[in-house]
Amino acid sequence: MTWGDTDIQTLQRQADRRRRLGRFGLYAGAILFAFLAAFPFSWALISMFKQSSDLYVKENNPFWFNEAPTLEHMRLLFLETNYLTFIRNTIFVGLVVTAITLLIALPAAYALARLRLRWGERLGIAIFLVYLIPPTLLFIPMTRVITNLGLQESLWSLILVYPTITIPISAWLLMGFFKGIPMDLEEQAMVDGHSRMGAIARVVLPLMFPGIIAVVVFAFTLSAHEFIYALAFNKSSAVKTIATGVPTELIRGDVFFWQSLQGAVILIAVPIALLFNAFLDRFIKGFTMGAVKG
Amino acid sequence: MTTTKERKERYLGDNPRFLAGLFMSPAVLYIIALVGFPFILAIVYAFTDISTGNPELDFVGWATFNRVLDDPVFREALWNTFLFAVIANVLVVVLATALAEILIRDFKGKWLVRFLVLLPWVAPVSLATITWLWTLDSIFSPIDWVLRQVGLITENMYWLGRPGTAMTSVIAVQTWRIVPLAAVIVLAGLIAIPSDITDAVAVDGAGFWRRMFQVTIPLLAPIIAVAVLFGVILTISDMSVVYVLTRGGPTNSTQVLSTWAFIKGIEGGALAQGAAVALFLLPVLIGITAVVLRLARRREVM
Numbered sequence: 001m002t003w004g005d006t007d008i009q010t011l012q013r014q015a016d017r018r019r020r021l022g023r024f025g026l027y028a029g030a031i032l033f034a035f036l037a038a039f040p041f042s043w044a045l046i047s048m049f050k051q052s053s054d055l056y057v058k059e060n061n062p063f064w065f066n067e068a069p070t071l072e073h074m075r076l077l078f079l080e081t082n083y084l085t086f087i088r089n090t091i092f093v094g095l096v097v098t099a100i101t102l103l104i105a106l107p108a109a110y111a112l113a114r115l116r117l118r119w120g121e122r123l124g125i126a127i128f129l130v131y132l133i134p135p136t137l138l139f140i141p142m143t144r145v146i147t148n149l150g151l152q153e154s155l156w157s158l159i160l161v162y163p164t165i166t167i168p169i170s171a172w173l174l175m176g177f178f179k180g181i182p183m184d185l186e187e188q189a190m191v192d193g194h195s196r197m198g199a200i201a202r203v204v205l206p207l208m209f210p211g212i213i214a215v216v217v218f219a220f221t222l223s224a225h226e227f228i229y230a231l232a233f234n235k236s237s238a239v240k241t242i243a244t245g246v247p248t249e250l251i252r253g254d255v256f257f258w259q260s261l262q263g264a265v266i267l268i269a270v271p272i273a274l275l276f277n278a279f280l281d282r283f284i285k286g287f288t289m290g291a292v293k294g
Numbered sequence: 295m296t297t298t299k300e301r302k303e304r305y306l307g308d309n310p311r312f313l314a315g316l317f318m319s320p321a322v323l324y325i326i327a328l329v330g331f332p333f334i335l336a337i338v339y340a341f342t343d344i345s346t347g348n349p350e351l352d353f354v355g356w357a358t359f360n361r362v363l364d365d366p367v368f369r370e371a372l373w374n375t376f377l378f379a380v381i382a383n384v385l386v387v388v389l390a391t392a393l394a395e396i397l398i399r400d401f402k403g404k405w406l407v408r409f410l411v412l413l414p415w416v417a418p419v420s421l422a423t424i425t426w427l428w429t430l431d432s433i434f435s436p437i438d439w440v441l442r443q444v445g446l447i448t449e450n451m452y453w454l455g456r457p458g459t460a461m462t463s464v465i466a467v468q469t470w471r472i473v474p475l476a477a478v479i480v481l482a483g484l485i486a487i488p489s490d491i492t493d494a495v496a497v498d499g500a501g502f503w504r505r506m507f508q509v510t511i512p513l514l515a516p517i518i519a520v521a522v523l524f525g526v527i528l529t530i531s532d533m534s535v536v537y538v539l540t541r542g543g544p545t546n547s548t549q550v551l552s553t554w555a556f557i558k559g560i561e562g563g564a565l566a567q568g569a570a571v572a573l574f575l576l577p578v579l580i581g582i583t584a585v586v587l588r589l590a591r592r593r594e595v596m
Contacts, residue, residue, distance in 0.1 A: 022502070029396045030407045037474065038410040040425035041417075043436055047428070055434070062436035104324055107317035115314040123318070129583055130325055132523075133333065134531030136552040137575055140559040140568045141335035142328075144349070164328045167321055196313065225418045227534040228552075232560050243420045247538050258428055265424055269417030276416040277409050284482045 041269065048073065048263035055258060073259035081257075082237045083264055086245035089155055093241060094220040096159045101166040101219045102212065108167075109174030110200065114183070124175065131168035135228045143232050157233040158241070162226060166219040173218065173283070176290030177211030178204075214282040217275055224272065242268055339569035346563035358566045367546045371554040372574060378465060378550060379529040379578075385469045386525045387518060390476035391511070397477065398484045415474035423538040426467050430454050430539070454540050457547035464548050468535050472528055476521040483517030484510075516589060523582055530575055551575055 043062065047055060049069035060066045077083050111117060112124045135142075142161060143152075151157040181204060189199035205212075230244040237249055246264045250257045343354045362368050397408060414422055429435060430453035441447045453459045487510065495509050511518075533552035536542060542549035542557065551574055559568015 023401075026396060026399055026401055029392065030401060030404075033393050033396065034407045034410040037412075037414050037470070040422075040429045041413055043429060044425045058433055058439075062434065062439050104320045108321035111314045111317035115310045115317070117314050117318075125587065127321070127325075129586065130329055132527055132579060132582060132586070133329060134527060134575070134579075136531040136533060136555065137336055137572050137579070138329065138332045140555065140565055140572065141332040141339055143560065144565065145332060145335070161328060163324060167324060171321060221416065227418075227420050227537075228556070231537075232556070243418045243534075247420050247424055256428075261424055262428065265417070265421045268421055269413060272418070273409060273413050273416045277405075277412060280408070280412070280478070284478065284485070288482050288486065 041266065044262035044266050048259050048266060050259055052259070073257070074263050076257070077260040077263050081260065082240070082245060082249055083260075085238060086240055086242045086249075087268075089239060089245075090224050090241040090243075093155050093158045093162065094223045097162040097166060097223045098216050098219045100159070100163045101170050102215065104163065105167050105170040105174055105215070106212070109171045109178055110204075112171070113175045113178035124172075127168045127171050130164075131172070135165070135226075139228050139232050142229065146233050152233055153236055153239055154234070155239055158223075158226070158230060161229050161233075162223045165226065166222050169222070170215045170219050172290045173215050173286040174208075174211060176286040176288065177208055177214075179289050180211075180285070181207050210282060211286060214279045214286060217279050218283065221272060221276060224268075336569045336573065339566050340573050342566050344566045346565065354566075358570050362567050362570045367549060368554060368571060370546055371542075371549040371551050371571070374461070374548060375530055375550045375552075375575075377461075378468065379526055382465050382469045382472065382529045383522055383525045385465075386472050386476050387522060389469070389473045390480050390521060391514070391518065393473060393477040394480035394484055395506075395510075397481055411477070412474045414471045415478075419471065419532065419534040420538050422471060423467060423535050426463070426470075427454075427539060430463055455544055457544060460540050460544060460548050464536055464539055467539060468529055468532070471535065472525050475528075476525055479521040479524065480514060480517060483514050483520075486517075487513050519585065519589065523585060526578070526582060530578055 046063060046065070049071065050065065051067050051070050051072070054060055054065065054067040057066075108127070112120055112127075117123060146152050146157045146161070149157075149160075151160065185207070186196075186199040186203050189203045190196060194202060224241070225243060226241075227243045230241050231248075234240055234244070237245060240249065242264075246261065246268075250261045250264060338351065340358055341353055341355060342351050343358060344351060393411065397404075397411070401407075429437060432450060432452050432455055435450065435453065437453075438447065438450045441451070451459060453463045491513070492505060492509060495505055500508070530550075531552055533550070533556055536548055536550055536553045537556070540548045542553045551571055555568045555571040558564050558571060562568075
């Protein structure tokens with residue numbers, strides 16, 4: 001049996017139509033998801049520049065400027081609230097927590113990925129399981145521990161506790177990155193006369209650099225997100241982070257500083273999202289590699 | 295001349311056992327001290343009547359649990375936590391799988407879509423929730439504005455002011471926040487499926503939906519399980535969404551275990567009762583742990 005020209009053309013046209021339908025579905029889906037995800041943020045982006053006489057009119061179009069935009073509420077946010085203090089606190093806590101996390105998780109991840117421990121695999125899973133114990137279960141006794149240590153109302157309480165959240169997940173990620181580096185490289189360095197420590201410092205760590213940066217971003221983001229401990233330990237505004245300071249200090253009783261609030265959210269969310277996006281592929285790689293048997 | 299053994303262990307750090315102990319102990323000690331110890335303390339607290347006013351550890355047996363269980367607000371919180379987790383996670387699985395199917399394909403403007411889609415997850419939770427607090431405002435909600443414009447409603451919805459709509463809102467916001475994470479997890483699984491499998495099935499003439507339901511989803515099942523795992527832990531243990539949106543109100547209709555533990559234990563100072571409330575999360579967590587361990591043993595995903 002042979003195919004006539006028309007049959008082939010019909011088949012091609014059908015395939016074309018199906019492909020175009022598929023593309024249409026793809027774009028429609030992508031746009032729908034992007035819209036649903038970004039909707040409250042895009043609206044916040046507009047509201048933050050609105051005048052109060054525009055924002056607080058029920059009949060005004062909420063999606064557009066009915067009166068000229070203003071920077072007044074951004075001025076208020078930066079100069080008359082503790083926003084900058086919250087940002088400074090968050091950065092300080094985030095940096096110290098990230099440093100502690102690397103110091104502790106990096107050797108642990110190396111040992112788990114490389115040293116063929118007798119309990120290695122179980123220990124790796126145990127560390128992963130620690131990540132599954134939520135702060136909700138621990139924050140009440142932890143609050144007492146912090147009080148007994150005299151750390152309440154201080155950023156050091158958060159610095160002490162946040163590594164319990166960041167270490168397990170960072171160790172897991174780093175373990176994945178270590179497994180991605182061929183073992184031959186450091187064995188060769190050891191044959192060449194370096195100690196194992198020397199081989200790690202000279203050969204392995206430079207190759208780990210991209211992975212370490214990814215973990216820095218991840219650990220920093222986690223500590224900036226944390227809410228329960230920060231709310232339970234610290235109540236004075238001088239030691240609040242953005243996660244607790246913005247929701248509690250910019251709302252006083254029933255008075256909401258809405259434009260400033262929206263600005264506070266956007267100015268934090270967008271940079272963190274950009275940073276996170278830049279490293280997303282690396283995170284995925286680290287997590288999946290961590291799951292590969294070493 | 296030195297023997298190989300001596301040569302090999304010239305430095306103390308070359309002994310793998312010594313090195314393993316040296317490298318693992320800081321992490322293990324940190325976690326025992328600041329996760330293990332508070333965890334045991336949480337269980338101990340639940341059998342005492344400790345409070346901020348009476349910081350002595352007097353054991354009272356099951357009395358604290360009985361007091362907690364007699365409280366109708368607790369029963370409401372327990373039920374809400376369950377409802378919350380089940381509905382949100384069903385929605386999360388469906389939406390995240392669809393989103394991952396989109397994100398694995400190439401299209402114009404993909405980076406922008408990815409950026410926008412991830413926003414709910416990467417923005418600090420309490421801040422992301424604030425944008426919803428305003429979106430669901432009783433007077434100025436833009437959703438209400440749109441509904442009024444198209445003539446569907448004349449009065450405002452008071453989303454967070456009525457039990458039914460408040461619960462719906464809390465579940466929707468939690469779903470909105472977790473879908474990006476779940477999608478990224480599923481995406482990682484999709485990338486791992488060799489494309490020759492799906493290609494071969496496509497060549498054999500299977501259409502998109504058949505490929506989806508008979509090949510892709512069964513292959514994805516283990517990784518979807520991981521996504522659900524994270525989703526369940528986040529929905530049952532996270533208190534920031536509820537705390538920022540409703541603080542458990544109106545009249546405790548959106549109260550969940552985590553917010554109730556916080557309100558009792560920290561704001562009310564009844565540490566023992568707060569600890570007991572939080573402990574009700576434990577059976578679920580143990581169940582999840584069992585699932586993780588099984589997955590790890592099968593080593594399909596872990």
